[in-house]
Amino acid sequence: MDDIEIETLAEPELREPALVEGLPGVGHVGKLAVEHLLEEFDSDLVARVYSDEFPPQVGVDDDGVASLACAEFHAVDAGERDLLVLTGDHQAQSHSGHYHVTDAFLDVATSFGVDEIYALGGVPTGELVEEPDVLGAVSDADAIDALTEAGVEFREGEPAGGIVGVSGLLLGLGGRRDFSAACLMGETSGYLVDPTSAQVVLEILEAVIGFEVGYDSLEERAEEMKEVAEKIQEMQSQQQGMPTDDDLRYIG
Numbered sequence: 053m054d055d056i057e058i059e060t061l062a063e064p065e066l067r068e069p070a071l072v073e074g075l076p077g078v079g080h081v082g083k084l085a086v087e088h089l090l091e092e093f094d095s096d097l098v099a100r101v102y103s104d105e106f107p108p109q110v111g112v113d114d115d116g117v118a119s120l121a122c123a124e125f126h127a128v129d130a131g132e133r134d135l136l137v138l139t140g141d142h143q144a145q146s147h148s149g150h151y152h153v154t155d156a157f158l159d160v161a162t163s164f165g166v167d168e169i170y171a172l173g174g175v176p177t178g179e180l181v182e183e184p185d186v187l188g189a190v191s192d193a194d195a196i197d198a199l200t201e202a203g204v205e206f207r208e209g210e211p212a213g214g215i216v217g218v219s220g221l222l223l224g225l226g227g228r229r230d231f232s233a234a235c236l237m238g239e240t241s242g243y244l245v246d247p248t249s250a251q252v253v254l255e256i257l258e259a260v261i262g263f264e265v266g267y268d269s270l271e272e273r274a275e276e277m278k279e280v281a282e283k284i285q286e287m288q289s290q291q292q293g294m295p296t297d298d299d300l301r302y303i304g
Contacts, residue, residue, distance in 0.1 A: 056156045057102040060163075064098065064127050066134040070168040070261055071161045073138040075123070075218050079240035081174035082219065084250035084270070085257075086139045090126055092265045095137065099125040099160050105149030106142045123153075125160055130263035136164050143217050154221040158229055169226050169233035170260075171219035172253050175211045176242030180281050184239035184249045186256050189215060191227030195234055202259040204236060211237060244280060247273040 074086030089095075101123045110118040123140035138157060144150045161169065175187050188204035189211075190196055196206060214220060219235050226233035236256055238249030251270045258265060 053102065053104065055104055056152060058156060058160060059100045059102065060098070061100065062096055062098045062127070064096065066127060066136065066164055068133040069127075069136045069164055069166050070133070070170060071136045071138060071157075071166045071222075072128075072257065073157070073169070073171045073218060073222060074173075075138070075140055075143055077143075077173045077217060077219065078176050078242050079174035079238070079244065079246035079249055081238045081240055081246055081249045081253060082172035083139060084245070084247055084273075085172045085254045086137050088250065088254060088267075088270055089128060089130075089135065089137055089265065090139070091269065093128045093130055093135075093263075095126040095128040097124060098127045098136075098164070101125075101153070101156050101160065103144065103149070103153050103156070105144035105146060105153055107145065111141065123157070125164075127164075130261065130265075132262060135261070135263075136161060136166055150217060150221055151225070154218050154225050157218065157222070158226060158231070161231070162229075167231055169222050169231050170257055171215075171222045171233065171235040172250075172257070173215070173219045173235065173237050174240040174242070174246060174249055175237040177239050178242060180241050180244075180285060181239045181249070184246075184252050186252055187211060187237045187239070189223060189235045189237075191223045191231065191233040195232060199234060199236075199256075199260065202256050204256055241281075244277060247271075247277060 074082035106121040126137045128135040144153045188199050223233045236253050238253040240246040240249040247270045
């Protein structure tokens with residue numbers, strides 16, 4: 053196997069497609085968000101990216117069939133325009149691997165006519181957040197006004213430490229390749245899977261791109277996590293077992 057292999061499964065004609073990325077990261081915010089899009093809209097798997105930078109493992113489905121670790125691109129009919137949704141279970145395991153894999157992702161985006169990118173993720177606060185805000189970063193300052201109008205906050209010095217992983221490199225490398233790229237980051241504790249934060253990020257994306265999606269399943273998951281959060285709050289009051297700020301620096 054080559055270092056990176058791109059498997060094209062279909063070549064649909066997409067209407068003004070925007071790339072929407074949601075790979076695993078803090079709070080699984082981005083991954084939850086894109087999985088919700090795939091559940092709610094009609095979609096087709098159009099490409100897979102394999103790399104020896106992904107962990108040396110296979111996934112096994114309910115029937116016992118194994119599949120090699122990869123990232124997937126899905127073409128999504130979101131109404132007036134299409135989305136090219138990037139998701140998967142892994143990010144690269146080395147610094148150089150993040151660069152090479154992200155370049156491959158941008159190659160796929162180019163092949164489908166994408167010129168606009170939205171990376172979705174979480175920004176850790178270190179504490180439970182009942183009503184999370186969405187922070188933003190962009191590859192081009194010209195995009196700030198429209199995102200601010202949609203409810204995105206641009207705060208001086210945040211996110212502290214920058215944006216790590218594919219979400220950050222889609223802005224850095226994407227900007228160098230003339231993509232218009234933005235990262236939408238929902239506030240999240242950093243130690244819980246956070247469907248509430250995923251929903252607020254999606255609501256911003258919904259306003260910016262112009263699609264409509266239901267949120268019933270995310271809201272149900274949020275209620276389940278609320279019970280977990282209540283237990284965590286009890287733990288916080290005892291100052292036991294909580295991660296330090298240094299543990300919460302990863303943005304994905």
